[in-house]
Amino acid sequence: MVFEYAPAPESRSAVDIAPSYGLFVDGEFTEAAGGRTFTTVSPSTEEVLSEVALGGAEDVDRAVRAAGRAFEKWSALPGRERAKYLFRIARILQERSRELAVLETLDNGKPIRETRDVDLPQVAAHFFYYAGWADKLEHAGFGPDPRPLGVAGQVIPWNFPLLMLAWKVAPALAAGNTVVLKPAETTPLSALFFADVCRRAGLPRGVVNIVTGAGETGAELVAHPGVAKVAFTGSTGVGRSIARSVAGTDKKLTLELGGKGANIVFDDAPVDQAVEGIVNGIFFNQGHVCCAGSRLLVQESVHDEVLDALRRRMELLRVGDPLDKNTDIGAVNSAEQLERIRSLADAGEAEGAQRWAPACELPERGYWFAPTLFTGVTQAHRIAREEVFGPVLSVLTFRTPDEAVAKANNTPYGLSAGVWTEKGSRILWMADRLRAGVVWANTFNKFDPTSPFGGYKESGFGREGGRHGLEAYLDV
Template identity: 80%
Template sequence: MDLFAYAPAPESRDVVDIRPSYGLFVDGAFTDGGGEPFKTVEPATGEALAEVASADAADVDRAVAAARRAYETVWGPMSGRDRAKYLFRIARILQERSRELAVLESIDNGKPIRESRDVDLPLVAAHFFYHAGWADKLGHAGLGADPRPLGVAAQVIPWNFPLLMLAWKIAPALACGNTVVLKPAETTPLTALAFADVCRQADLPPGVVNIITGAGETGRLLVAHDGVDKVAFTGSTEVGREIARTVAGTRKRLTLELGGKAANIVFDDAPLDQAVEGVVNGIFFNQGHVCCAGSRLLVQETVAGEFLDRLKARMATLRVGDPLDKNTDVGAINSAAQLARIADLADAGEREGAERWSPPCDLPGRGYWFAPTLFTGVAQSHRIASEEIFGPVLSALTFRTPQEAVEKANNTPYGLSAGVWSEKGSRTLWVAERLRAGVVWANTFNKFDPAAPFGGYKESGHGREGGRHGLEAYLEH
């Protein structure tokens, strides 16, 4: 008998009303789309949730024109103090509707309700509260005495943190006086469309926020539109390169937050149990669907055996299953396409000679699932050590000296994040200042705050989101 078995504790779906179909949100109203509508699918079951409109070129034109009118007539001329009132109102409504939005996010995305409830939604509201505070203080941000908004911002967000990435994009844009046309990922549009309803509930002037749904072609039309002054994208490095080529030679400002292959470095003096928790959180949080996931474990040789034993014991306690069950640690993979990519890279790891291990794990019979997986005996040349898997797969390597740890950690085309585990502050700082990563966590991982800038180097993009640094991307100064 398992003394630690948990009875199911499902969150109710009744707090969410998913409509059969959804339109585009343009100029303060929901409208039909000119493109071919598509289905959004529940990852935990593989079943369709709703039909969603797809924006064509004419729809993109309408959305950009609505944003331009709102910018020139209402939002741009409005005082920072009055803009702040709207942002505060949106933040409060998000808090009031947090349970509904968390459930909707877990249904549409596949992430565990504990994460959407305890991580995503509190941070979503916090970003609007934080940027509301900046709206009337932009002249004190160190960006000149009279910084001005850019105009219309085109924003394209990914499927791994749909509502949180929306907040990261929209909150600073509005605080700085810009208007927005946002395209959510085609596999996770529902919380963005719910946010459109939040905007109406907050009486946000029509056209300040426009949300257009569709696949990659809709995003390409938006990014290339002549009426756009700023492009912000979070997603894959491959698409980021394409956007950079599109924007090159134009007047548009660009920020890109792209892929990562973060190293979690564990030294022999680290608090090992604490480090195990950090490593587990670093790679299995949100099923590994995290740009800054700690997908490479670098552990010092002298403690590698003991650490990996403790890590496997902890992985054996992870509960995989229904995202709406409050006991679930690892939810569903977001889509069939992403599951196929994860499986392909994991198979490549075995073929190239790494040793694959997963705890005993009964996966549900329908939907998209992948067991938490650890690879040992990994070489730097292996695909699993160099390519972003974006799934619950951890590659373990060893090192002997701090210098070797730094060299291995930096041996990647990416540079988004890293973690350092040690009880010596001097060692932690020595390593951190040599890591080519935009964020370095010390004795923790995956901790975020709206006041802290986030972004990467190299193929992880450029520009920062969050904090005072994130305001710069939306201001002329």
């Protein structure tokens, strides 16, 4: 007997989306100076969710000036007073978690199971964690009297809109800085809802400002002379451009960019546990994860066993309506990203790799890509070298630990890696040699606000999370 999952949709009535939204500047929602707007679309249905103001240079200047005025009083508050605001924000986020989870799923396309069980708990946890640091900065290890920098200009991506906001805003406020945030063009809604959270928490005017827009809006924010700190998460190409823009200035900069993480499975690894980690490493959030385990390195002696088990597991993945609580893989975030995924997957086939995907019926509307596996991949293939940022896994093999390290490090990126083995000594040996900011052992894609996250090489520099995440927002 085959048991089928009945649909279990989350109600859209949990969230009320307005037909239009303005910029959030100096504690108020306001239209863009130029009157321009853009629409945000649900990637699973292609329906227009709302019309959003498109900020320009004048709007960025207004927001930075508002943040600059607020900085004097905010930075002068005792840490325990700033902590109270952060605690309030965290509690309101928890109270509105269902509403925000549905909103994030509608605007981003990721499954409600992920926004509900991963994103929103992590968002609140980051604000709780940094609230605890606000009155202990002198004990963070950055000198006896660390001071805030000023106005932080923050540009976040579309793959984890609210979580990336929390990663940046929480430590900035705890350290005494004020913020101008530019959310991604395709996922602006949760940031605008966060503006309302700030108002409900009684956050002083101008401490957090949100300017929605496209790439040029972010460029104006990065280049503004009133910004003392720039934090960016996104593509390596844009990261390079930002680094050039701030070169020669006094602005402090952190970049969290792309990745091509290696997930390494040794012959003594528990196969079923490893397969779950492989699936979570690459198919979580449709593969829209900078630290995704997109390169699977399997020891030759267990290659067939691991691949057979992986294919069986992939056949059970459910692709479809992201508001259905049974869905494993939701919609690709945009038509542009879907085209990139298709192009790189086609290149993998053209270059001789063997493509496999489970049989699954994709919805007619929206942006969808089936979970895909490539075998027969070499390090010369584009799918093994370039970041796909989608549900596409490349499988390579190795014989010895030294070969595994060499192949894992043979990439311009250096954000993440995973090691699957029963030998603790091997885990430590590998972790010491893998050139990656995060090395997971017998797990993958696990995050905690107390742990620093960041990369090497073309994956950027600086750390977010943990005590280390405060350093970027302090004059030390």
